[in-house]
Amino acid sequence: MAYTASPTPAGPIGTQYCVCKVELSVCGQNLLDRDVTSKSDPFCVLFMEVNGKWVELDRTETAVNNLNPAFSKKFIVDYHFEEVQKLKFALFDQDKSSMQLYEHDFLGEFSCTLGMLGSCSRSLLPNGEEGGLTWPSCCLTVNRLLENHCVTHTVLPQDLFGKSDPFLEFYKPGDDGKWMLVHRTEVIKYTLDPVWKPFTVPLVSLCDGDIEKLIKVMCYDYDSDGGHDFIGEFQTSVARMCEAQDAFPVSAITRDFSFLDYILGGCQLMFTVGIDFTASNGNPRDPSSLHYINPMGTNEYLSAIWAVGQIIQDYDSDKMFPALGFGAQLPPDWKVKCSGGPHV
Template identity: 65%
Template sequence: MTPCPPPAGAEGRGPAQPKLWFLFPLRQASGSGWPACCRAGTEGHSDPCCPSPGTMCSPFRASRSFLPEDCQELLLPPPTPMAYIPGGGAPGAGATPLGSQHCVCRVELSVSGQNLLDRDVTSKSDPFCVLFTENNGRWMEYDRTETAVNNLNPAFSKKFVLDYHFEEVQKLKFALFDQDRSSTQLEEHDFLGQFSCSLGTIVSSKKITRPLLLMNDKPAGKGLITTPICSLPVAWSAPPSPQTSVVTMAPSQASTPASCSQRVQPWLGWSPRIMIAAQELSDNRVITLSLAGRKLDKKDLFGKSDPFLEFYKPGDDGKWMLVHRTEVIKYTLDPVWKPFTVPLVSLCDGDMEKPIQVMCYDYDNDGGHDFIGEFQTSVSQMCMARDGVPLELECINPKKQRKKKGYKNSGVIVLRSCKIHRDYSFLDYILGGCQLMFTVGIDFTASNGNPLDPSSLHYINPLGTNEYLSAIWAVGQIIQDYDSDKMFPALGFGAQLPPDWKVSHEFAINFNPTNPFCSGVDGIAQAYSACLPHIRFYGPTNFSPIVNHVARFAAQATQQQTAAQYFILLIITDGVISDMEETRHAVVQASKLPMSIIIVGVGNADFAAMEFLDGDSRRLRSHTGEEAARDIVQFVPFREFRHAAKETLAKAVLAELPQQVVQYFKHKNLPPTNSEPA
């Protein structure tokens, strides 16, 4: 039997629908070791070898493989400190990065079910679950679980693990089958039902409920179900191929309901359901240490020592693995090293009791650094150090200890403070309940041309789209998964409005100033198309009113005690900004708020001014000289993506957004709404 197509809607009837529970922890593909060769070069310590080829990750991007030639010598003259950069970013000059700071987040899904259909005559169904992912409009089998024999309430032990990419719509389909034969071909097994959604919907909601549906879009069982999560329905255009288990999908013509609440159905008795919950498994704790030395051994003939420290943890092969090196402090026996921060998982694999070996050396230009002493400790012991209550650890040279009677130590390492806190990621904030508040600003100035003329940028072609709509869809289809009510303000600027035909640079395109909200991306597109015949394109191209409009709401959100809301303004325009000084000032002020601005330039105009606002190369300043607190503007010219896949524009437009969200909340020291203490 061929796999069943996904539903065009989520509603169903009858009292016995199957239900599944999807419990998926999230973990970060950061690895447990250094992606570089580590050579201790110390007495009694063999060289930890380079890791085998594995995966180096970048944030919300596809990973790349690294090879042994990527490795770097860790103990070169002079030794450079390893720098951990909280929240990502490039390390300072001369710093050696501690592993991959920007990592793809991985999502693990655990599947269980209840009240599945019974397709066997003499026994119960033998269900297994198949996960499909969408690639270029086609469903491809990604993985499948084991088979649960004679079980209508299975709990599958096999997990589905996927990379999570914020800037992509990652569509998933879970299909259940009753295994009848040993064949791997799905058409040989009885279909039990399926469920479709995006990975972003799951991640942003933490927990959703859904029914399983059959081939005819009817429930795989009976009864009505509450479905508080809205998603765009899909329609099938072809059945799956028996050879490739691939199905082609096309967007359904059905429109999105006015709001999620309107889709909620009443409960009738006991309602079976699919349940998906999210949990972060990655250890996001980091540890900050402040150390000094006292009366260390003198190693230089005509001077004192030049001490530095190295921290090691036990590797899987039983050898010590270098995880951090401090800077060298010249000409002193009483060094004070700069405080440093490392991920707890890098220092001790998250195990507070795991031994940590600390080696102290005197730096030599020829690379033959002199061993001063060593000691072992653990994070649990180091946590005894607090501000004002240091922890003193004797630095021991085993050779001297064996040879010299009365040997005490080769100095003392003083741990001045030890602090552990959480280095929250973008996913931590999303899973913690942060809502992305999306607003669209559309340019209706005369330079766009008459919307009835095919040469106009606002002309809607026979396919029902134009560059404005393409930009709205590219950004909106991603963002809408991260807003619970999916109601988005849509504003216009640069047009004359009825009945007095005065120019407005801040008007609701649905002509309802008290309620400018549109229901989902569909609602924005419908309001945009409906308003075109009722306005007159005019000018000038002023950005500051709309920037200030969103900034007023973002300013109210600064009263929040946790990371609850972040505002995103998408401006789509065709030309040069008329009020550049006012816009620069507005952007600089907005940089202090939980807010980002995305500008998409349509047409072939000169967008040099937009590049100026996008402070990638240098920090933006207002006309008064005030510098922006951070870079919050991302500009992308649409013309560079006219012939590219539609997903490419979304990736370029949203590439910087996760970093901007994390940067703001960390700067304000705001934890996720539902966060655990370190």
């Protein structure tokens, strides 16, 4: 899967200032074919769990007659480091113009947390059984977007197309060496001199923040049945476009590192617990003690460990969390230990 965020405003620090926007990109391979006389027309729907219920956030465009779609529509989501944000990606085969999902054929779904997407490698390849159906091979890529870290492209008219319906697709090379769709323009109907609307693409989405990285631009003649005719292609880079300001007006490029930038760069967090077992905390059988062993729930220590650990676990690769204690009476001599190693 693959995020624009305003610079952090001046003022008191709070959770509202620790939010950035992320962009989730989706592409699929070998999707289920639910049509009889043609191939499936897939689209992807993103859900987020809110108060225990799945709420639809957005949908991609429909890829007509295509079992290997690369959706140009990106999902933009607010990323909160301190929260567990549960996401679900569901694929459907469009059969009608209805917005009701039950009127379209279900192809498969995949659930994860936003933290998992940010902390794993750039892409996630889910496979398995979901809802009785096999989830197809699907690449999910996550990127962070910045309003002051983007590039605007304006394509000038070219007398190359004849009477066609041209549109452009912009690609960047993925980690696997394959070209990944970044942006698709609108279609200009029946023209010799197409002029596409100016558009903005975050630099991290366009070239992973590397202005020397090659970008491939492909031009097609649109066909309603999905069989678009190839017209031509060329390769360039943001650096080259910056040098040709008359042809490619580009906004200022700056860099503003955030917590998520470090996570996407490979930084991990380790979670270690230290617990005071001394008698000053009270008898564990006494409900007033922080160490109270509550048969009906958790004590204050367990609640704190659970709340923090549930967030941190997505950013720790080995999922091992050392638990250290001091002030405990340990066998075989049962003497109070002022400090010690792992007890859990």
